[in-house]
Amino acid sequence: MAHLTFKKGVHPPSNKSFTEHRSIERIPVPETLLVPLSQHLGVPANPVVQKGDHVAVGDLLGEAPRLISARIHSPAAGVVKRIVDQPLPGGNLAQYVEITVDREATERHTFPGNDVDPASVSREQLLEIIRAAGVVGMGGATFPTDVKFSPTKDKSLDVLVVNGAECEPYLTCDHRVMVEETEALMRGCRALHNAYRFEAIYIAIEANKPDAIKAFEDLIAVYSDLPIKVVSLSTKYPQGAEKMLVRTVTGRVIPTGKLPLDVGAVVCNVQTLFAIYEAYFFRKPVIERVLTVSGAGIDRPKNIRALVGTPLELLVEHCGGITGPVNKVVAGGPMTGTSLPTLDYSVSKGSSGFLFLTNADVETENPCIRCSRCVSVCPMNLMPLKLAAYSRAGRYSELKRLAVNSCFECGSCSFVCPAKINIVAYVRHAKKYIRLHNARENKR
Ligand code: SF4
Numbered sequence: 001m002a003h004l005t006f007k008k009g010v011h012p013p014s015n016k017s018f019t020e021h022r023s024i025e026r027i028p029v030p031e032t033l034l035v036p037l038s039q040h041l042g043v044p045a046n047p048v049v050q051k052g053d054h055v056a057v058g059d060l061l062g063e064a065p066r067l068i069s070a071r072i073h074s075p076a077a078g079v080v081k082r083i084v085d086q087p088l089p090g091g092n093l094a095q096y097v098e099i100t101v102d103r104e105a106t107e108r109h110t111f112p113g114n115d116v117d118p119a120s121v122s123r124e125q126l127l128e129i130i131r132a133a134g135v136v137g138m139g140g141a142t143f144p145t146d147v148k149f150s151p152t153k154d155k156s157l158d159v160l161v162v163n164g165a166e167c168e169p170y171l172t173c174d175h176r177v178m179v180e181e182t183e184a185l186m187r188g189c190r191a192l193h194n195a196y197r198f199e200a201i202y203i204a205i206e207a208n209k210p211d212a213i214k215a216f217e218d219l220i221a222v223y224s225d226l227p228i229k230v231v232s233l234s235t236k237y238p239q240g241a242e243k244m245l246v247r248t249v250t251g252r253v254i255p256t257g258k259l260p261l262d263v264g265a266v267v268c269n270v271q272t273l274f275a276i277y278e279a280y281f282f283r284k285p286v287i288e289r290v291l292t293v294s295g296a297g298i299d300r301p302k303n304i305r306a307l308v309g310t311p312l313e314l315l316v317e318h319c320g321g322i323t324g325p326v327n328k329v330v331a332g333g334p335m336t337g338t339s340l341p342t343l344d345y346s347v348s349k350g351s352s353g354f355l356f357l358t359n360a361d362v363e364t365e366n367p368c369i370r371c372s373r374c375v376s377v378c379p380m381n382l383m384p385l386k387l388a389a390y391s392r393a394g395r396y397s398e399l400k401r402l403a404v405n406s407c408f409e410c411g412s413c414s415f416v417c418p419a420k421i422n423i424v425a426y427v428r429h430a431k432k433y434i435r436l437h438n439a440r441e442n443k444r
């Protein structure tokens with residue numbers, strides 16, 4: 001099978017061997033959960049519970065106040081201990097609902113399946129099911145999924161790309177879900193297809209996951225009513241970025257500032273698809289996910305199914321504890337993830353993994369030697385060296401001219417930079433400044 005790919009990009013060491021063949025383990029229900037009310041892109045959910053309230057599994061904790069927001073549900077039965085402000089990975093403060101868990105009641109709870117006939121569910125009903133369940137992009141972007149699947153009236157949506165690339169080093173949670181939940185993912189595709197009648201559904205997987213490719217290929221005949229094709233992608237970073245993925249598998253080019261919907265495509269991460277399946281067939285909200293705990297600094301790296309709100313310290317304990325001289329803890333993958341200053345965080349819908357890195361030397365930044373390696377790998381054809389320099393100098397109008405907002409923060413430029421310049425951090429800073437500046441201007 002030929003492997004498809006895109007131009008440019010980088011080949012970081014994959015480091016997936018820590019966990020790629022480790023089956024998903026379920027972590028025991030914790031005694032306490034810390035559930036953030038902001039687990040998605042957009043406006044945080046408003047709390048609908050207060051201290052002392054009893055909650056059951058799946059009860060609403062937070063209501064989405066706007067379209068670009070998502071509902072938050074209780075992952076456990078128990079009592080609301082308090083609502084507290086704490087930082088999210090990245091530093092922004094958010095409200096968290098702390099729940100003292102009734103472990104027995106939580107373990108007893110099941111979401112019974114319903115015999116829903118996909119043919120009887122309209123697109124509007126499907127979107128309402130997805131919204132009610134608080135489904136967001138679980139590849140890390142956390143954009144509300146119902147909005148993502150809602151093209152404006154002047155646009156058609158004819159292609160679904162199931163994103164199984166998982167191109168970030170270390171992470172293998174999507175890989176394991178594809179191998180262990182293949183049938184559920186196919187049923188999820190069928191549910192979506194009945195509402196959208198896609199011309200094509202591509203299941204796009206990097207070639208370094210041959211068992212996942214085979215698992216889907218083995219089921220193609222059973223789902224012959226669906227226009228599904230399994231596509232093998234070259235193993236290259238950032239193959240899973242939406243713009244690269246859509247172009248690679250469909251040949252459609254998403255213009256700068258536009259979305260896959262603008263070219264008739266929608267990209268759905270495999271765990272998002274699994275969440276849609278659970279919402280559709282079980283009316284189960286997003287209260288848990290599979291994530292990877294890995295790195296040379298953790299005793300027993302694993303793929304874990306954990307309730308949302310599970311404290312990071314418990315994940316560490318479940319994996320045998322920290323072993324080596326860890327000099328970096330990362331939420332997410334090493335290319336786009338966020339360094340954590342402490343372990344005082346918990347699992348959220350967007351938690352693809354936590355990494356304990358011992359080889360991440362604290363590297364000193366040196367002056368740019370104008371080697372242009374960053375330019376040669378940027379999949380968006382930007383000038384990363386100039387973006388970093390202008391951001392450092394506060395020249396924001398120059399940054400706008402250089403289309404800084406087209407950068408999707410893949411980190412490829414930082415990865416190849418021999419001067420160890422954290423280019424993506426400079427870009428993030430500049431984008432934040434421009435956003436705040438624009439918001440201030442709009443208020444005037
Ligand atoms: S400038 Fe942005 S899009 Fe280009 S390589 Fe760097 S992080 Fe990726």
Ligand code: SF4
Nearest residue numbers: 368369371372374417
């Ligand atoms: S890769 Fe680093 S050193 Fe080379 S041009 Fe880009 S910023 Fe400068």
